[in-house]
Amino acid sequence: MKNYPDLLRSIARNVFAGGVACAALAAGCATIPESNAMLEDARAAYQAALNDPAAVQAAAVSLDRAENELARAERLLDEGADVELVEHHAYLARRHAEFARERGRLAVAEQKVAAADAQRKEVLLEARTREARSAEQRAEARGLEADAALATAEQSAQQAAASEARAEQLRAEAEQLQSQIRELEARPTPRGLVLTLGDVLFDTAEAELKSGAERSLDELVTFLEEYPERNVMIEGFTDSRGSEDYNLGLSERRARAVESALVSAGIGRGRIRAQGFGEAYPVASNETTAGQQLNRRVEIIISDDSGQIPERAPEAG
Amino acid sequence: MKHRTLHPLAAAALLAIAGCASTPPPNQELTLARAAIDEAVQADAQRYAPQELTSARQNLGRAEAAVQRDDNLVAARLAEQARADAQLAAARARAVNAEQAAEALAQSLEILRQETLRNTEQQ
Numbered sequence: 001m002k003n004y005p006d007l008l009r010s011i012a013r014n015v016f017a018g019g020v021a022c023a024a025l026a027a028g029c030a031t032i033p034e035s036n037a038m039l040e041d042a043r044a045a046y047q048a049a050l051n052d053p054a055a056v057q058a059a060a061v062s063l064d065r066a067e068n069e070l071a072r073a074e075r076l077l078d079e080g081a082d083v084e085l086v087e088h089h090a091y092l093a094r095r096h097a098e099f100a101r102e103r104g105r106l107a108v109a110e111q112k113v114a115a116a117d118a119q120r121k122e123v124l125l126e127a128r129t130r131e132a133r134s135a136e137q138r139a140e141a142r143g144l145e146a147d148a149a150l151a152t153a154e155q156s157a158q159q160a161a162a163s164e165a166r167a168e169q170l171r172a173e174a175e176q177l178q179s180q181i182r183e184l185e186a187r188p189t190p191r192g193l194v195l196t197l198g199d200v201l202f203d204t205a206e207a208e209l210k211s212g213a214e215r216s217l218d219e220l221v222t223f224l225e226e227y228p229e230r231n232v233m234i235e236g237f238t239d240s241r242g243s244e245d246y247n248l249g250l251s252e253r254r255a256r257a258v259e260s261a262l263v264s265a266g267i268g269r270g271r272i273r274a275q276g277f278g279e280a281y282p283v284a285s286n287e288t289t290a291g292q293q294l295n296r297r298v299e300i301i302i303s304d305d306s307g308q309i310p311e312r313a314p315e316a317g
Numbered sequence: 318m319k320h321r322t323l324h325p326l327a328a329a330a331l332l333a334i335a336g337c338a339s340t341p342p343p344n345q346e347l348t349l350a351r352a353a354i355d356e357a358v359q360a361d362a363q364r365y366a367p368q369e370l371t372s373a374r375q376n377l378g379r380a381e382a383a384v385q386r387d388d389n390l391v392a393a394r395l396a397e398q399a400r401a402d403a404q405l406a407a408a409r410a411r412a413v414n415a416e417q418a419a420e421a422l423a424q425s426l427e428i429l430r431q432e433t434l435r436n437t438e439q440q
Contacts, residue, residue, distance in 0.1 A: 088394045095401035102408035109415030116422035123426065127433030 036083070039073055042090040045097040046070050054104030062100040069093035180226075184219050186302060191310050193302040195220060197258065201298070207253030209261055217258070220300065221265040232267075233301040233309045234258045234274040237281060239292035244278055252276025258298050273309075280315050340389040346396035347384070350377050353403035362406035365413040369406035373399045 046066050049055045056063065073089035076082075186193040201213040224230060236251030236258075255274040263269050284291035303309045354373050362370040380395035 084391075084394075088398065091398055092401050095398070095405050099401070099405045099408050102405065102412045105412035106408065106415050109412060109419045112419035113415065113422055116419065116426055119426055120429065123430045123433060127436070130433075131436075 036077060036086060036090065038087045038090040038094070039070075039077060042066075042070055042073065042093040042097070045094040049097040049100045049104075052101055052104050054108050055100040057104070058107035059100035059103035062096050062103065066093045066096035066100060069096060177227075180219075180223055184223060186300075189301075191301050191312070192304060195300040195302065197298040197300065198293070198296075202254055202257075205250065207250060207257050209257050213261075217261055217265065221262065221267060223302070224262070224267050224271070227305075228271075229305050229307055231271040231303045231307045231309065232262070232273075233303075234262075234272065235299045235301065235312070236274075236276040237283075237295060237297050237299070238279050239295040240279040240282070240286040241292065248276055248278035250276070251278050254298055258300065271307075277312070281312070340393075342384045342389050343380070343393035343396050346393050346400070347377070347380060350380065350396045350399040350403065353400045353407070357403045357407035357410065360407040360410040361414060362403075362410040364410070366406040366409035369402050369409060373402035373406055375399075376402055 046063075049059075049063055049066065069089045070093040073086050073093055076089065077086045181188075181193055184193070184195050186195040188194075197216065201209055201216060203210065220232075224232065234255045236253070236255035238247040238251050240247075242250075252275070255276050259269075259272050259274040262272055279286070279295070282291075282295045283297070284294035286292050286295060301309050350373070354370070354377065357366070357370055357373065376395045376399035380392045380399060383389070383392035383395060
């Protein structure tokens with residue numbers, strides 16, 4: 001019994017010594033860190049969890065537990081407690097820290113799952129919006145096509161109107177030509193318009209145009225001035241009285257006289273040809289005086305727009 | 318005076334030593350550990366967190382062995398560790414599972430996006 005307090009004192013001393021040793025170790029801590037591999041692992045795991053925002057947000061309680069276990073392990077280590085006990089708390093600290101990180105992962109994944117539904121709706125909405133927009137664009141394209149078609153139609157109508165106006169103009173011009181031709185008293189033939197000047201313009205057997213005969217050519221001059229693309233062929237004819245040579249020469253001279261009159265009036269010489277045919281190509285019988293008078297003539301053939309005048313076909317028979 | 322005053326630390330140490338001898342088996346800790354392992358298995362930890370599940374089972378086995386040799390203090394620690402292992406295993410399995418689900422959803426979302434784009438382009 002007497003030994004008992006001694007024993008207690010001894011224990012107390014030992015414990016005190018342990019405390020001193022602990023203090024010495026703690027002092028050592030300041031310079032040389034405590035070395036325990038499991039505690040190091042626990043510290044690293046806890047630090048990693050603290051640096052993981054998802055873990056901090058999702059598992060604050062587990063992190064607190066990890067912190068408490070870690071603190072306990074470190075305190076026990078400082079106090080020089082049983083290594084197994086230190087490692088037990090270090091192990092729990094690490095497990096709680098790891099658990100916190102898994103909770104963070106889970107929360108992030110669950111947020112993604114939750115967001116996926118919203119994203120799915122968004123995708124479908126986008127698709128519908130795109131469809132609507134493309135339908136709108138198609139409608140717009142059709143509208144533009146219709147506008148273009150309308151514009152084309154309008155253009156065509158304008159062109160048609162212009163064509164019609166042009167046709168109208170041509171018709172008017174043709175009518176004017178016709179009326180002018182009528183005024184010339186020319187008659188249409190396969191070779192062109194033929195204007196016949198009777199022998200009244202010339203004295204008998206003379207090739208000089210009578211004074212005032214130029215006036216009879218005025219309308220022809222006016223016509224040729226207005227239609228510069230048209231050329232003329234002047235052909236002289238006589239009746240069958242007199243010698244053939246004489247008649248040929250006379251008809252030639254008379255044709256030249258008309259040519260000179262036209263040139264004097266300002267018609268280019270290049271547009272005029274003149275030729276005498278004598279008593280050839282009679283238009284009436286030379287047996288009668290009236291027929292002879294009709295045969296004595298100068299014919300002026302007016303070309304078409306091309307300026308060409310076909311040669312007179314050889315006299316039949 | 319010195320005789321009468323017992324150092325508080327000494328008293329604590331005495332109590333601890335006395336307690337050691339008569340610590341009952343950590344039945345509650347063992348039950349909790351087993352339940353945690355069952356839960357981890359339910360969460361498919363065998364597939365997604367096999368290492369942690371194995372640790373849990375090994376620690377539980379060691380705890381049971383410690384109970385057999387009346388080392389109940391160690392048994393309690395090991396049971397606690399087994400429970401922490403099992404809880405981690407379950408959490409990891411759930412996290413991996415959820416990540417895979419999120420990945421699958423992201424893929425199906427991408428397919429849906431491409432399909433709707435293609436449909437719009439075809440029109």
